[in-house]
Amino acid sequence: MEKEITIYDIAKRLKLSPATVSRALNDHPAINSDTKTLITAMARQMGYRTNTFASNLRRQRTNTIGVIVPRLNSNFMSTVLAGMEKVANEASYNLIISQSLESVKKEIANAKTMFNSRVDGLLVSVAYDTDKFDHFEAFIKKGIPLLFFDRVIEHKQCTSIVIDNVKAGYDAATHLIEQGCRRIVHVTGNLKRNVYADRLTGYQQALRQHGLPFDESLVMITDLSQEAGTEAAKRMQAMPERPDGVFVTNDFCAVCCLITLKKLGVSVPDDIAVVGFNDDPVSQVVEPDLTTIHYPGAKMGEVAAQSLINHLNGLLDIQTTNKIILHSELVVRHSSLKSGK
Amino acid sequence: MEKEITIYDIAKRLKLSPATVSRALNDHPAINSDTKTLITAMARQMGYRTNTFASNLRRQRTNTIGVIVPRLNSNFMSTVLAGMEKVANEASYNLIISQSLESVKKEIANAKTMFNSRVDGLLVSVAYDTDKFDHFEAFIKKGIPLLFFDRVIEHKQCTSIVIDNVKAGYDAATHLIEQGCRRIVHVTGNLKRNVYADRLTGYQQALRQHGLPFDESLVMITDLSQEAGTEAAKRMQAMPERPDGVFVTNDFCAVCCLITLKKLGVSVPDDIAVVGFNDDPVSQVVEPDLTTIHYPGAKMGEVAAQSLINHLNGLLDIQTTNKIILHSELVVRHSSLKSGK
């Protein structure tokens, strides 16, 4: 274990002051470029590495971004995180990632931890049943930028990164209607969450526009788990007036629903057409393969991280941009293509 | 933006010295418990939060663990990370996560970044074609503990967390043999990686034990991508002497292989039985559902993080334990159950 090199060591060696060394390493304009070259070379030669803590302590910033997500282990979320990691890494920011496991309580705890670790900014996708903003107030009060993505909370001081969920819901439902569906079940999650509420709105708009009635009993609020998909299939099959289409706001849930339907002897898509959401790889594996909404996960992560970093570097004020909407699109596969058509 | 409270503020308020406050907050034995109570209460009341940087600077540790993984967005990896995050969080360690995207070059860069951020320890699952240890030497030299998981590099100073891949490979192959398979293809990855080399060894052991010849032409080295699965299926179907079983060391790849086989008119499992690896959710969705090796991802993450943290806290010396082997098991589903049996 060799001794750690500091700017003082470099300064002594070159008979310069630590201040000059510090400035040179930070490419400060007041330092002569020859001196800079000299210092940089010596730093490399001696194996110097910045002590981030001393630097952070002095500067009062951490170069760290906090991320709170419901779960790490979904394809969508890990793609988002991959996107964030890429951007953050390039801008030499560190990411501290924590998961709320869909519980508000854990989310509050995580927010507190993030606050105490003094992240420079926070990226959040809220838990299933979060309905208060209280645990984020501390950030606002301290002026720490807060940015929501995917599952967002609308707040005048925070930017949101989302897709147009109303449109996505509308597209999905319209597609089913165009395939001839007239009784379309909608399996979704907690309507407190923008994503689910908006998709429902889109679904309703599509119905209205095509002169179909909105039947509340066809909307199933679930936790979108695999079991929920199975359960939904059973309920659909047992309905007196059987539906002819279903729009599930999650691919994995949709796939389980689809499989169960098949097991129950319901033909997909002819008896019931199925549309999912997210374009999870699983949707290409099931038979028939699943029509779904493609959702730009990596992009969302990148945009979220980049916006935050731009704000932190003073390039862009997060307060001005209040919402960034990414493009999403319907991917038609076989689970929704009625053969009569 | 209110002012940040420091231990000096608390000290002044209580007419004590900052040293006492610091010790009280760290539950130092030399402080009277009444004083401690008083200080803790005042700290809470004044809204004090530790300045980690000052603390880290002084203590020379960061309370941060670095993690380098090939990719974030696989079910297995995100489960592992979820496990790590849980343990780290509880022990109040932060996690800095970065991905090598399967490239040695990026892995080296990541290692350097981790080194410069002075992580207290490092958890690594190496990239597809990493074959040198050089970029980790710096850690060893500085005495920073390094722990490999899943895709490991054997090194006398590092602990590895793995499953018994030889046994897993053996189990998979034996199962196929017991189902009556005699010509078993093995689709695997880069044999530099312990996981793939070991599974191959297990596969060979099973063959030998059952008096079957080892035919090198039946081993396909691929990148285990989805395309590789499709490709493997095509090659198998085109073989003059058609194989009757296949063991693919990755579920997603196996699933693609399975689907392609079906498309090519090969019956699964009767013509060709298929076994995968990882127990990815996708294996339960495909038809027939996929026999696979269950692999304790979350547990692996937890054990890895916990071992490292124990070592950091001096509870356990990582040098003594050189290898931790977790339990894995074969999960039999329909893709491998020949109907004749």
Add this chain to the structure above:
DNA sequence: ATTAATTATGCAATCGATTGATAGCACTTG
């Protein structure tokens, strides 16, 4: 030649918490 302007470097305080050495005090005990 003198002053002003410009450029380059150094001084020294500062960020906030930690910790080895040390002192004050109450109490015991021979």
Add this chain to the structure above:
DNA sequence: CAAGTGCTATCAATCGATTGCATAATTAAT
């Protein structure tokens, strides 16, 4: 009563980088 023993609490130095202000050196301008 002097010396010894615990407790508690304080002092002051330290971790390493940053930065406002001062100063020195050089050049340009008058």
